[in-house]
Amino acid sequence: MREPIHILIVDDDRAVRDLLSEGLGDSGYHCETAGDGAEGLRRISEAAYELVVSDIDMPQVDGVRLLQEIKRLRPDTEIIMLTGMVDAEIAVRSMRMGACDYLTKPFKLAEVRITVERALEKRRLVLENRAYQKTLEQRVQERTAELVRKTREIEELFNRLKGAYETTLEALATALDARDTETLGHSQRVASYTVDVARRMGVGEPELTDIYRGALLHDVGKIGVPDAILRKPGTLTPEEWVEMRKHPEIGYRMLQRIGFLETARRIVLSHQERYDGTGYPHALRGGAIPLGARIFAVVDTLDAMTSDRPYRRALPYEAARAEIEKFSGSQFDPRVVDAFLQMTRGDWLHIQARVMRELVTPDQGRG
Numbered sequence: 001m002r003e004p005i006h007i008l009i010v011d012d013d014r015a016v017r018d019l020l021s022e023g024l025g026d027s028g029y030h031c032e033t034a035g036d037g038a039e040g041l042r043r044i045s046e047a048a049y050e051l052v053v054s055d056i057d058m059p060q061v062d063g064v065r066l067l068q069e070i071k072r073l074r075p076d077t078e079i080i081m082l083t084g085m086v087d088a089e090i091a092v093r094s095m096r097m098g099a100c101d102y103l104t105k106p107f108k109l110a111e112v113r114i115t116v117e118r119a120l121e122k123r124r125l126v127l128e129n130r131a132y133q134k135t136l137e138q139r140v141q142e143r144t145a146e147l148v149r150k151t152r153e154i155e156e157l158f159n160r161l162k163g164a165y166e167t168t169l170e171a172l173a174t175a176l177d178a179r180d181t182e183t184l185g186h187s188q189r190v191a192s193y194t195v196d197v198a199r200r201m202g203v204g205e206p207e208l209t210d211i212y213r214g215a216l217l218h219d220v221g222k223i224g225v226p227d228a229i230l231r232k233p234g235t236l237t238p239e240e241w242v243e244m245r246k247h248p249e250i251g252y253r254m255l256q257r258i259g260f261l262e263t264a265r266r267i268v269l270s271h272q273e274r275y276d277g278t279g280y281p282h283a284l285r286g287g288a289i290p291l292g293a294r295i296f297a298v299v300d301t302l303d304a305m306t307s308d309r310p311y312r313r314a315l316p317y318e319a320a321r322a323e324i325e326k327f328s329g330s331q332f333d334p335r336v337v338d339a340f341l342q343m344t345r346g347d348w349l350h351i352q353a354r355v356m357r358e359l360v361t362p363d364q365g366r367g
C-alpha cells in the first residue's frame, strides 16, 4: 500500500485550519497543522511534507518568508498559498518564487481538493522525471565505460595481430636473406633505411607501414629463382638474367591475395625500376615509380656497397654516398637523393645498430 501523503496546513485562522485539515483528511491525506509561520518553519525543519498549504498574511513570519525557507530546506515540497482577495498581487509574486498554485479565500473544499491533487501530480511528475534522468545518466555512463573497455580490448587485439603479422613478414625476410645474400638483416636494414628517408620527406602513416613492408619483402620473388642462378658464383648468362629479372613480378603475384600488402606489393614490383626509365620490369620513369621504390633504390645501393660480399669487402660509407650523388637524376630520384644526403653516417649506423638489436630480440617491434 502507498504511504499516506503528508500535508502541512499553516494558517493563523483556526477555522481555516480545521476546515482544510478535515476536508483533506477525508480525502485520505495525512494532515498536520501549524498556527503561524514560525511554527510552520519549525515543523518543516523537523519533518518532510509532500505539500504545504500556507496562508500568506500571518504575523511575524508571513507566508512569503515561509515559502522562501521551504524552497531552501525542502526543494521537493510543493506549496499552495492561501490569500484574501486583497493579496492577489502577493499571490502572483509567490508563484514566481516557486509556489505551485494559490487559493483565494473564501474557497470551496472541492476546489481545494482539485488544486491539491494538481500540485501533487506536478510533484510526482517532476520527481519521476528526475529519477528517469538519473537512471539515464547512469546508463549512459555505464555504456560509455563499456564502450571504452571494448575499444581498448579491440585495440589490444589489433596490435597483437599486427605484431604477429610483422613478425611473420620479418621471419620470411630473414629466411630470404639467408638464401640469397647471406647478409644477416639486409632486408630489415633497407626497410628501416627506406622508412627513415620517407619520414624525412614528410611521409606519415599509414604510408610508412606500407613502405616498410614493401621494402622488407622486395626480393620475396627470388623464391621463384632457382638456386643455380641465385647462388651462381660467376657472372650470369643472358638466359639466366632473364630468369633473375622475373623476381619482382613473381613477388608481386605471390602477394596478390594478401589484402593488407596491396600497397606494399607495388613496391615489390617496382623495386628494380630506375628513375630514368632504364630499370625493369616495366621501365617506369620518375613519378610513375612508387615513392617507396624510389627511396628503396637509393638505400639498397648504400646497404649493398657498405656490406661485405663473398667477392669483395664492404666499401666505406663515403664511397656509397659519392656513388649515389653521382647517379642523382639518372638512376635515382634527385629529391630522394637530397633527403638521403641530409643524413649523416652516424644516422645510418644508428639505424643499423637498432635493426641488429631487434634481430636478436624480434618482439620489440621496429620502433
Ligand SMILES: [Fe+2]
Pocket (backbone or CB within 6 Å): 218, 219, 247, 271, 272
Ligand atoms: Fe631485387
